[in-house]
Amino acid sequence: MPNLEPRADLDRIPSTSLAPDGMSAREAYMAVHDELMLDGNARMNLATFVTTWMEPEAGQLMAEAFDKNSIDHDEYPSTSRIDARLACMVASLFHAPGIDPDRPESATGVSTIGSSEAVMLSGLALKWRWRAARRAAGAPTDRPVLVLGSNVQVVWEKFCRYFDVEPRYLPVEPGRYVITPEQVRAAVDENTIGVVAVLGTTFTGEYEDVEGIARTLDELAAAGGPDVPMHVDAASGGFVAPFLDPDLVWDFRLPRVRSINVSGHKYGLTYPGIGFAVWRSPEDLPGELVFHVNYLGGDMPPFTLNFSRPGNQIVGQYYNFLRLGTAGYTRIMAELRAYALWLAGFVREALPVYRVVSDGSALPVIALSLPDDSPFTVFDVSHELRAQGWQVPAYTMPADAENVAVLRIVLRHGFSADLTQRFGEDLAAVTAKLQRHGSVDATARHFAH
Ligand SMILES: *Cc1c(COP(=O)(O)O)cnc(C)c1O
Numbered sequence: 001m002p003n004l005e006p007r008a009d010l011d012r013i014p015s016t017s018l019a020p021d022g023m024s025a026r027e028a029y030m031a032v033h034d035e036l037m038l039d040g041n042a043r044m045n046l047a048t049f050v051t052t053w054m055e056p057e058a059g060q061l062m063a064e065a066f067d068k069n070s071i072d073h074d075e076y077p078s079t080s081r082i083d084a085r086l087a088c089m090v091a092s093l094f095h096a097p098g099i100d101p102d103r104p105e106s107a108t109g110v111s112t113i114g115s116s117e118a119v120m121l122s123g124l125a126l127k128w129r130w131r132a133a134r135r136a137a138g139a140p141t142d143r144p145v146l147v148l149g150s151n152v153q154v155v156w157e158k159f160c161r162y163f164d165v166e167p168r169y170l171p172v173e174p175g176r177y178v179i180t181p182e183q184v185r186a187a188v189d190e191n192t193i194g195v196v197a198v199l200g201t202t203f204t205g206e207y208e209d210v211e212g213i214a215r216t217l218d219e220l221a222a223a224g225g226p227d228v229p230m231h232v233d234a235a236s237g238g239f240v241a242p243f244l245d246p247d248l249v250w251d252f253r254l255p256r257v258r259s260i261n262v263s264g265h266k267y268g269l270t271y272p273g274i275g276f277a278v279w280r281s282p283e284d285l286p287g288e289l290v291f292h293v294n295y296l297g298g299d300m301p302p303f304t305l306n307f308s309r310p311g312n313q314i315v316g317q318y319y320n321f322l323r324l325g326t327a328g329y330t331r332i333m334a335e336l337r338a339y340a341l342w343l344a345g346f347v348r349e350a351l352p353v354y355r356v357v358s359d360g361s362a363l364p365v366i367a368l369s370l371p372d373d374s375p376f377t378v379f380d381v382s383h384e385l386r387a388q389g390w391q392v393p394a395y396t397m398p399a400d401a402e403n404v405a406v407l408r409i410v411l412r413h414g415f416s417a418d419l420t421q422r423f424g425e426d427l428a429a430v431t432a433k434l435q436r437h438g439s440v441d442a443t444a445r446h447f448a449h
Pocket of ligand 1: 113114116201
């Protein structure tokens with residue numbers, strides 16, 4: 001049936017400045033809608049960790065809250081209450097001590113726009129705490145240093161640059177893409193504001209040895225060395241490990257862990273725009289960082305970098321927590337891990353040309369590499385898969401393992417057993433084609449987080 005709606009004339013769609021006149025609501029809708037059709041198909045995007053599917057009820061609730069500004073606690077007290085509950089539920093999930101089950105405010109945590117903001121806030125708290133302790137001891141405070149792996153997500157580099165903290169990157173090496181307790185022990189000193197460990201690295205999805213690092217730092221402090229706090233970047237793993245690996249001790253059960261960030265919009269299963277920073281106790285969040293304002297009526301103690309923020313992600317995250325509970329998250333995560341393990345097994349058996357760098361036994365993420373003498377590269381594979389509609393990034397590993405390149409496949413909610421199998425078949429077909437013809441295009445090198 002022909003589309004009889006009035007359509008915007010493409011030549012007339014402004015792209016560099018406002019046009020003198022507007023257009024009808026329908027025309028504006030069609031113009032933007034049509035342009036967005038050219039975006040990729042989110043279901044076939046195996047590059048990102050970020051949620052691309054939610055239940056329609058969640059979408060409806062979120063649409064009902066688009067107009068709410070979450071910072072306006074006085075106007076939207078219910079949204080604020082829900083927000084406080086979310087931070088408390090996350091802190092409980094991570095075993096924060098001292099939570100009063102009747103008082104969500106008894107947790108020390110905030111929701112943010114994502115893990116990036118949460119990382120900035122957590123890093124600032126580490127820096128402020130270190131500086132206060134150094135001042136109290138009459139020691140210099142001019143060289144704060146953060147100890148972290150070269151495998152960290154780019155936000156940590158940003159934190160260090162924006163807030164004048166010197167990063168001390170611990171190298172990875174071919175075959176080892178996580179940091180070790182021994183590396184940490186050798187790197188920390190009295191200028192260390194904290195150590196970052198990642199639960200589910202961006203590069204391979206592996207969990208770092210949080211417990212081993214914590215124990216090493218405990219021993220160091222007990223022996224009279226520096227007493228260095230830890231932060232865990234659980235952007236992805238924070239909503240996987242508690243459900244699939246409950247015996248893995250990586251969170252506030254370790255007294256050394258003072259703060260944790262997690263992205264609600266990754267395995268928290270909410271559309272983009274929400275994350276959390278939680279602290280072990282109020283003492284871990286220096287009071288000078290929390291501003292009290294009353295411009296909007298009422299006293300609000302926000303600890304955030306931005307002010308206004310939509311309330312709808314808060315609502316969507318709460319929907320997920322209510323809807324899924326522990327059993328629901330466990331079921332979804334177990335399904336994703338099963339798909340990842342199946343795919344890794346398929347590759348090992350049917351496509352032995354690949355080396356399985358990570359097999360989905362931590363995050364539901366698979367990383368594959370090719371031998372040095374392969375006539376084609378993982379960049380070729382990525383390129384060919386793109387032609388089949390799949391978005392699968394290929395990239396080189398971080399400092400000291402840059403000669404290793406991997407293909408990374410991230411499995412997310414909304415994926416299915418059928419799609420996993422389809423993807424396996426397409427990977428096999430693309431690989432066979434490249435084995436026949438060799439490298440076609442090795443230029444498309446980009447890394448998607
Ligand atoms: C995605 C990610 C981040 C950044 O999180 P956003 O929620 O996208 O801001 C930080 N660290 C790790 C390990 C990540 O995977």
